Amino acid sequence: MTTEVRSLREFKMPDVGEGLTEAEILSWYVKPGDTVTDGQVVCEVETAKAAVELPIPFNGVVEQLFFPAGATVDVGTAIISVAVAGEAGAVAPAAAPAAPAAAEAAAPAAASAEPERREVLVGYGPRTGTAQRRARRTTTTTVNATPAPAAPAAPVAPVPAQVAPVVAEQPVGERPLAKPPVRKLAKDLGIDLRAVVATGQDGVITREDVHAHASALAAAQAAPAERPVEAEQVQALPVPVGTTGDVRVPIKGVRKATAQAMVASAFTAPHVTEFVQVDVTRTMKFVRRLKESGELGRDVRISPLLLVAKALLTAVKRHPEINAQWDEAAQEIVIKGQVNLGIAAATPRGLIVPNIKDAGGKTLTGLAVALGELIDTARQGKTSPGDMQGGTITITNVGVFGVDTGTPILNPGEAAILAVGTIRDMPWVHKGKVVPRQVTTLALSFDHRLVDGELGSKVLADVAALLERPKRLITWG
Incomplete structure (x- = not known):
C-alpha cells in the first residue's frame, strides 16, 4: 500500500527593494484551492519605492492566505501557504497505530537531508543551499487503514481570500x-x-x-501628451463627496517613504533657492519645429521638458561640481562622474523620482526616448526600485499644475533640484519694445554645503540662457 504525502510550504515576504522592512499587499491573484506553479505571480505588493509582483518559487495548491489585501506585512513574515506534493512511500499495517506518527517524524528528517530552495530577493531567482528549519507539518492519507486518533487542534480563523479584479477577460487566479x-x-x-x-x-x-x-x-495618451510638460500627474486624496467630518488617510508605502525622506533632507541639508524668469518663446517654437519635422523620429515624444532637461544637462557639463554628493562619514564632497537625471512625478501612490541613467551621455534623440519611457512607466505605476536609485540631480515640474514657481526640497543625497514653472503669455521687453512673449520661472534649490552662491547662480543662468536661445544647445553641448 502507498501513502500520498503533502507538506505545507510557506512563502515569506521577501525584501523586494534593498533593505526595506515592510510591504503592503495590494491584491491577491490566487485564492485557497488554486493550483500554482514555480514562477507564477501570486500577488502584488507595494513597498516604499514601487509596486512589485511576487512570483512563488514552488508548485502546489494554495492552502491559506495569511493576510488580506491592504495589510502591511514585515519582510520575512509568511504570507501564503502551499500544499506541495511529496513522494509516495510504504505504509505499515492498520494494526500499528504509531505508523502515521513515525511517518510524520520521518518527513522532516528527509526534508532536512535535501538541499532547501530558499526564497531570495525578487528578480534574482531561487538558490539552493542547506538551511536549518523547523519541522514541516504534513498530511498523510492511508488506503484501507485505520488512522490513529488525532489530538484536537485549536481552531484557526482563516483570512478571507482577496481576489484581484478581472481585467480584459483574464480568469481570476490565472496568470496570462x-x-x-x-x-x-x-x-x-x-x-x-x-x-x-x-x-x-x-x-x-x-x-x-x-x-x-x-x-x-x-x-x-496623445491628447495629454501635448500639454507643456507631461511628467507629473496629480491624484486627489480619496475624500468622499459631501463629507463634513474628519477623514483619515493612512500614511504608508511611497507616501510614508517620501515624508521621511523630505524631513531628513530639509533638516540635514542647508537649502538655498534662487529664481529667474526666462523668455522661452524661442524654445516653444523650437519644440513645434522638432514635432513637425520629425527629425528626432516620428515616434519620439517632443515636449518643452525635453529641452529643459537638455539645458540642465548642458549646464552640468559646464559646471560638474553641481553634480555632487555629501559624504558625511568621510567628510568629503563626491563629484559624480555620471549624471543620472531624476524627474519628479506625482502618481496615484505618491511622489516618486525615477531617474534616467547616464542622461548626460545621451543625444537629444536618446534623451527624448528615455524620457518618454520614464514617463509612461511612472504613469502606469510600473517604476521599479532600481529606476529610483542612484539619482544625482533632479527636475520637478510644478508648471503642469499652473503654478509659477516654488522652493523644491532636495531629493536626499543630491546637491541640486530645478523647478520649472508654468509657461505664460506676459508683456516682455523684446528688441526695445514691450510685446507679448512666453515666459516661465525657474527655481534652483541647492545644498549650501556643496554648492556656494556663485556655482548655483552660474548653473541657473546657463539653463536660462539655453532656454532663451535653444540653438545654443548645439554650440554649448
Missing part, C-alpha cells in the same frame, strides 16, 4: 499565457499583460497583441 520573449517585451513597454486581449491559440498573448495594446495606450 505568454512566452518569455513576449513577457519581456511587455515589461520593457511597461504593459500589464492582464490588460492585453489575447488572440493566439488557446488564449496565448502574442507579440502582436502587446504591440496593439501599446498603440492603443499611445493613442489614448
Whole structure:
C-alpha cells in the first residue's frame, strides 16, 4: 500500500527593494484551492519605492492566505501557504497505530537531508543551499487503514481570500499565457499583460497583441501628451463627496517613504533657492519645429521638458561640481562622474523620482526616448526600485499644475533640484519694445554645503540662457 504525502510550504515576504522592512499587499491573484506553479505571480505588493509582483518559487495548491489585501506585512513574515506534493512511500499495517506518527517524524528528517530552495530577493531567482528549519507539518492519507486518533487542534480563523479584479477577460487566479520573449517585451513597454486581449491559440498573448495594446495606450495618451510638460500627474486624496467630518488617510508605502525622506533632507541639508524668469518663446517654437519635422523620429515624444532637461544637462557639463554628493562619514564632497537625471512625478501612490541613467551621455534623440519611457512607466505605476536609485540631480515640474514657481526640497543625497514653472503669455521687453512673449520661472534649490552662491547662480543662468536661445544647445553641448 502507498501513502500520498503533502507538506505545507510557506512563502515569506521577501525584501523586494534593498533593505526595506515592510510591504503592503495590494491584491491577491490566487485564492485557497488554486493550483500554482514555480514562477507564477501570486500577488502584488507595494513597498516604499514601487509596486512589485511576487512570483512563488514552488508548485502546489494554495492552502491559506495569511493576510488580506491592504495589510502591511514585515519582510520575512509568511504570507501564503502551499500544499506541495511529496513522494509516495510504504505504509505499515492498520494494526500499528504509531505508523502515521513515525511517518510524520520521518518527513522532516528527509526534508532536512535535501538541499532547501530558499526564497531570495525578487528578480534574482531561487538558490539552493542547506538551511536549518523547523519541522514541516504534513498530511498523510492511508488506503484501507485505520488512522490513529488525532489530538484536537485549536481552531484557526482563516483570512478571507482577496481576489484581484478581472481585467480584459483574464480568469481570476490565472496568470496570462505568454512566452518569455513576449513577457519581456511587455515589461520593457511597461504593459500589464492582464490588460492585453489575447488572440493566439488557446488564449496565448502574442507579440502582436502587446504591440496593439501599446498603440492603443499611445493613442489614448496623445491628447495629454501635448500639454507643456507631461511628467507629473496629480491624484486627489480619496475624500468622499459631501463629507463634513474628519477623514483619515493612512500614511504608508511611497507616501510614508517620501515624508521621511523630505524631513531628513530639509533638516540635514542647508537649502538655498534662487529664481529667474526666462523668455522661452524661442524654445516653444523650437519644440513645434522638432514635432513637425520629425527629425528626432516620428515616434519620439517632443515636449518643452525635453529641452529643459537638455539645458540642465548642458549646464552640468559646464559646471560638474553641481553634480555632487555629501559624504558625511568621510567628510568629503563626491563629484559624480555620471549624471543620472531624476524627474519628479506625482502618481496615484505618491511622489516618486525615477531617474534616467547616464542622461548626460545621451543625444537629444536618446534623451527624448528615455524620457518618454520614464514617463509612461511612472504613469502606469510600473517604476521599479532600481529606476529610483542612484539619482544625482533632479527636475520637478510644478508648471503642469499652473503654478509659477516654488522652493523644491532636495531629493536626499543630491546637491541640486530645478523647478520649472508654468509657461505664460506676459508683456516682455523684446528688441526695445514691450510685446507679448512666453515666459516661465525657474527655481534652483541647492545644498549650501556643496554648492556656494556663485556655482548655483552660474548653473541657473546657463539653463536660462539655453532656454532663451535653444540653438545654443548645439554650440554649448
